[in-house]
Amino acid sequence: MRLQVNDIVGRKSYGCDVLFRIIDIRVIEGKQEAVLYGEDLRLIADAPFEDLVPINGEERSVRQKTNEALQEQSYRLFAQDKELLQQKSEYLSSDGYRYSGDYFQIPGRVLHIDGDPSYLKKCLTLYEKIGIPVKGIYCNEKEMPGQIGELLEHYRPDILVITGHDSYSKSKGAIKDLDAYRHSRQFAETVQEARKKVPSLDQLIIFAGACQSHFESLIQAGANFASSPERVNIHALDPVYIVAKISFTSFRDYIHVWDVLRNTLTGEKGLGGIDTKGVLRTGLPYRMSKEE
Known part of the structure; x- marks a missing residue:
């Protein structure tokens, strides 16, 4: 062949x-x-x-259309959520809509570190479509623990995504054995290094993991959200949908885990986490510059 x-x-x-x-x-x-x-x-x-x-190309085309339909469904559901979240934030900021002027909103800033440049590009396209300020960095999974401290100091994000590729191999050990996973140890070490810089779970919100990752070790290391509770595969874009929900939820509100997971392509078998505060801030008045 x-x-x-x-x-x-x-x-x-x-x-x-x-x-x-x-x-x-x-x-x-x-x-x-x-x-x-x-x-x-x-x-x-x-x-x-x-x-x-x-x-062959025909089979790839059929599968691509199915995948795109799932992505579009998730995006529509999130877009509905986003509109409701923004309306709620405006209502609270204006003391029950007593203020009739224009508002501005500041969603959470994201630093997305990815072990796959192709997936990173797909994710950045979706971040842009949703309207999330993001900096994307390609970094080999094995190099992430040594790079994360400097990246956090430079970009100072509200939300950190640590992802790439992973897998569990039964031949390498039991399902609870971290050494039986391709990159789960590196992901966990990267989370630990990030928490040395920003210990608070609300000041820096972290998503970590990829397909079949060792969920428990990532949460124990300090991630707010991680994959994969049942060691299943996760979709390339799932981290973006999790981040989007957090980024557009007001800092006044805590997000229940299911509210984050329900618009993902994988769901609770592949993703999980802890209740976490949103990071969106709404302000007023909004003034356009003279150039505009």
Whole structure:
């Protein structure tokens, strides 16, 4: 089989349930093996060439349309939530709409650190569509713990996203064993380093994890939200929907975990967390500059 880096494939042993992109090819004990990144799921995997099936353009198109329909549904649900959240914030800031002028709103600033530049680009596009101020940084998962302190000092975000690729391997240990996960240890160490800089769970809100990540260790390290409680795969854009809910919820309000998860593409099997305060601030009056 002639497969190359960047080819899109499925795994026969899993019924081709997930589309992967080949990102590296190596030879182990005389046999070719591919390193795979999920196209829409934050999953990394290894597979022998004999288990791989090339996915043709027609099949990719069908799956892409299904995926886009799910994304659009999540976006519509969030857009409805966003409008209600903004109306509530305006009402409270104006003492029951007694003020009839214009308002301005300051959503939470996001620092998104991603181990996959392709996923990071997709996420930044969605942040822009939603209207969230964000700085995106590509960083290899293994380098994140050493980089996070300097990045926090430089960008001073309200919300931190630490994500990339991960996976659990039964052959490496029990499900509770952190060493059985591809990058969960690095994610947890990155959260710990971030908490050394900003200990408060309300001053810096952290989402951490990827597909099948060790949820408990990430929460214990200090994350507000994390993946994956039931070790399932999460969608590439799920961190953005979690962040969006927090970013557009008033700092006066605590967010129940389910309110954050219900508009994600994965839900509570893949995502979880703790009750957390919003970060949106509303002000008045709004004055346009003379140039405008």
